[in-house]
Amino acid sequence: MTTYIIRRLLILPVIVVGVTMLIFAMLSLLTPYERASLYVSDVPRRQGSMTEIIEKYGLNDPIYKQYWYWMVGRQDPETGEIRGGVLRGQLGFSSTLGGPVLDVLSRRLPATAELAIWAAVPMIGMGILLGVVSAVHHNKFIDQVLRVISIVGWSIPTFVFGLIVLMVFYAKLRWFPPGRLSDWASQVIRSDGFRQYTHMHTIDAILNLQFDVFLDALRHLVLPVTTLAYLNWAYLLRVTRSSMLDVLSQEYLTTARSKGLLERVVVMRHALPNALIPIITVGGLILVGLLNGVVITETIFNYPGMGSFLAHAALSLDAISVLGVALVSSMILVIGNLMVDVMYGFVDPRIRLQ
Amino acid sequence: MLKTARRLLTNPTSLSGIILLVAFAVVAAAAPSIAPPPENSRDPFMIPRDGFQTEPEGPSAEHPLGTTEGQYDILYGVVWGTRTAFRIGVVITICTSIIGLTVGSIGAYYGGWLDDVLMRITEVFQAFPFLLAAITLTSVLQTIYGRGEAGPLMFLAKMLAMVTFGSNPTKNVDPVQLQILTGMLAIIAFGWMTYARVIRGNIMVVREEEYALAARAIGVGHLRILMRHLLPNAVFPVLVIASMNTGSYVLAFAALSFLGLGAQRGYADWGQMINFARNWIPSLAQHWHIVTYPGLAIVLFVLAWNLVGDALRDVLDPRMRGHDL
Numbered sequence: 207m208t209t210y211i212i213r214r215l216l217i218l219p220v221i222v223v224g225v226t227m228l229i230f231a232m233l234s235l236l237t238p239y240e241r242a243s244l245y246v247s248d249v250p251r252r253q254g255s256m257t258e259i260i261e262k263y264g265l266n267d268p269i270y271k272q273y274w275y276w277m278v279g280r281q282d283p284e285t286g287e288i289r290g291g292v293l294r295g296q297l298g299f300s301s302t303l304g305g306p307v308l309d310v311l312s313r314r315l316p317a318t319a320e321l322a323i324w325a326a327v328p329m330i331g332m333g334i335l336l337g338v339v340s341a342v343h344h345n346k347f348i349d350q351v352l353r354v355i356s357i358v359g360w361s362i363p364t365f366v367f368g369l370i371v372l373m374v375f376y377a378k379l380r381w382f383p384p385g386r387l388s389d390w391a392s393q394v395i396r397s398d399g400f401r402q403y404t405h406m407h408t409i410d411a412i413l414n415l416q417f418d419v420f421l422d423a424l425r426h427l428v429l430p431v432t433t434l435a436y437l438n439w440a441y442l443l444r445v446t447r448s449s450m451l452d453v454l455s456q457e458y459l460t461t462a463r464s465k466g467l468l469e470r471v472v473v474m475r476h477a478l479p480n481a482l483i484p485i486i487t488v489g490g491l492i493l494v495g496l497l498n499g500v501v502i503t504e505t506i507f508n509y510p511g512m513g514s515f516l517a518h519a520a521l522s523l524d525a526i527s528v529l530g531v532a533l534v535s536s537m538i539l540v541i542g543n544l545m546v547d548v549m550y551g552f553v554d555p556r557i558r559l560q
Numbered sequence: 561m562l563k564t565a566r567r568l569l570t571n572p573t574s575l576s577g578i579i580l581l582v583a584f585a586v587v588a589a590a591a592p593s594i595a596p597p598p599e600n601s602r603d604p605f606m607i608p609r610d611g612f613q614t615e616p617e618g619p620s621a622e623h624p625l626g627t628t629e630g631q632y633d634i635l636y637g638v639v640w641g642t643r644t645a646f647r648i649g650v651v652i653t654i655c656t657s658i659i660g661l662t663v664g665s666i667g668a669y670y671g672g673w674l675d676d677v678l679m680r681i682t683e684v685f686q687a688f689p690f691l692l693a694a695i696t697l698t699s700v701l702q703t704i705y706g707r708g709e710a711g712p713l714m715f716l717a718k719m720l721a722m723v724t725f726g727s728n729p730t731k732n733v734d735p736v737q738l739q740i741l742t743g744m745l746a747i748i749a750f751g752w753m754t755y756a757r758v759i760r761g762n763i764m765v766v767r768e769e770e771y772a773l774a775a776r777a778i779g780v781g782h783l784r785i786l787m788r789h790l791l792p793n794a795v796f797p798v799l800v801i802a803s804m805n806t807g808s809y810v811l812a813f814a815a816l817s818f819l820g821l822g823a824q825r826g827y828a829d830w831g832q833m834i835n836f837a838r839n840w841i842p843s844l845a846q847h848w849h850i851v852t853y854p855g856l857a858i859v860l861f862v863l864a865w866n867l868v869g870d871a872l873r874d875v876l877d878p879r880m881r882g883h884d885l
Contacts, residue, residue: 224684232700235713240703357870361863363811365818366855369837373844373851384841498691502815506838516692517819520699523706532696536688543687
């Protein structure tokens with residue numbers, strides 16, 4: 207097991223360096239003037255001070271030198287202060303929202319994480335449950351219906367689904383509002399008595415024993431969570447179904463049945479645990495789905511997270527912010543994939559031996 | 561080949577997919593007669609406007625599907641948007657599969673360090689969430705093309721413009737088209753990896769087949785073995801992926817347009833038309849038609865490709881028959 211994990215960890219740096227190189231390749235398509243936001247917050251408009259900054263931060267140096275500055279930072283020759291440097295967490299300055307990109311991101315990541323965590327629960331639950339139902343009733347009516355639902359669901363774009371959900375449950379029925387909190391609740395959250403432990407409002411509200419705030423945050427989460435979850439459960443349904451079908455045809459299940467076990471026990475206790483193993487492998491794809499999904503979902507529901515930041519920055523052609531978000535999200539994905547692989551190694555002994 | 565075609569036509573899933581695709585193709589071909597462009601229009605892809613009132617109008621005799629914000633006619637946009645969707649989907653699919661096939665087959669056939677390098681590059685591109693990466697690159701490309709002089713990148717845009725819009729590569733690219741091209745380029749850049757991986761895996765298998773060894777033994781050249789013997793035998797799964805992917809490329813481009821990064825305001829593109837609805841969320845119950853019609857067009861279009869892809873997989877890969885993954 208240890209060798210498996212070590213081997214898996216050895217590939218990691220190659221991918222991480224590759225990712226930074228690809229991001230830097232996109233950065234180097236920009237002019238030195240546009241790249242200046244990597245190091246200074248207010249890019250001056252005057253020609254003279256601009257050439258000074260380009261000189262100071264080596265924005266016209268050969269590309270491999272610039273990549274090095276971008277990675278580890280560039281020392282100011284006069285003051286000795288080091289600026290920039292992705293490894294130091296300096297992703298540059300956002301021209302759309304002001305301030306360092308990393309500050310904006312750390313303010314917004316908890317919101318996105320809250321959304322994704324809440325979405326993961328119904329998504330995984332529904333996907334696996336319906337997948338099992340579909341496989342157990344293989345080729346029966348309910349299987350056909352679920353098959354059609356999943357392929358149609360798979361074809362509905364997030365933004366169409368999100369807008370229709372808003373049309374029905376907000377514009378028509380007025381059940382659930384967009385945004386993240388009502389005005390009164392955001393005042394409570396900003397008040398002195400309220401401690402923000404995680405910056406995820408639902409969790410903070412419980413920790414502060416403010417259940418009305420919790421309910422308000424939850425009410426705002428219902429629609430975006432539905433939109434984000436629906437995206438992936440159709441996919442999970444298909445994976446669970448086919449993996450379950452494979453397992454159901456195996457001999458040990460015939461043995462279990464001939465022992466006289468109830469069909470329910472055979473399915474839930476004997477088949478399902480083995481059928482779940484391949485589902486772990488699609489964990490990476492589901493993470494991709496969530497990361498892609500938050501961009502659209504947050505934009506539609508006016509939810510202040512990482513995704514809506516990306517959409518906003520991309521539209522304002524704020525390349526520094528956009529590339530910062532891309533770097534952070536690909537790191538999230540790389541780490542997520544690593545965790546999936548390690549988990550798979552733990553669960554399925556066959557993998558370790560390969 | 562004939563057998564495959566018959567299978568596709570008798571399977572209810574793929575048949576409904578094919579019928580949908582044919583219907584869309586008919587609408588695309590007949591666009592000028594279904595929704596004739598106004599006489600003075602310079603570009604038929606710009607949706608005609610009926611006045612400049614901001615508030616959308618419901619369906620009427622003059623505008624069967626109503627108008628959206630700014631009085632753009634929805635029927636016109638949906639009809640001409642079919643052409644946009646086909647163009648974008650097909651061109652992106654062709655470009656990505658060519659890149660993927662090249663990378664995958666070179667890696668698989670030559671093996672060794674070249675294969676290692678190519679596969680690592682593929683993995684790096686896969687380390688980005690697809691839509692997020694496409695948004696990122698579109699934004700960067702629009703910054704660059706916005707400057708006017710983009711050197712070799714402009715050449716790339718001109719080539720793509722020639723393939724997509726049939727425009728003359730010696731002339732400057734129309735700015736409206738250029739914005740669409742940036743989105744397409746970004747999707748192509750991050751959309752080729754599945755092909756590379758699948759074709760590589762398949763060539764690895766057929767490379768060791770006897771006919772390939774025989775060809776090598778009688779001294780057939782590398783390129784010829786690859787093109788004549790290996791690729792044709794490894795290319796079928798690519799068709800399945802291509803069909804499934806066409807749908808998702810159209811979805812991705814629609815998402816870009818929806819965010820305001822794809823087609824320009826007023827261009828006949830489904831995603832762009834839905835973008836208007838963002839300003840009317842509180843009154844969507846009243847203006848339901850501004851989301852429903854273009855939305856339905858996207859869903860059916862993507863569904864058609866997915867149905868065909870799903871059926872192709874069943875038909876082309878006998879091992880998969882009965883399973884759907």
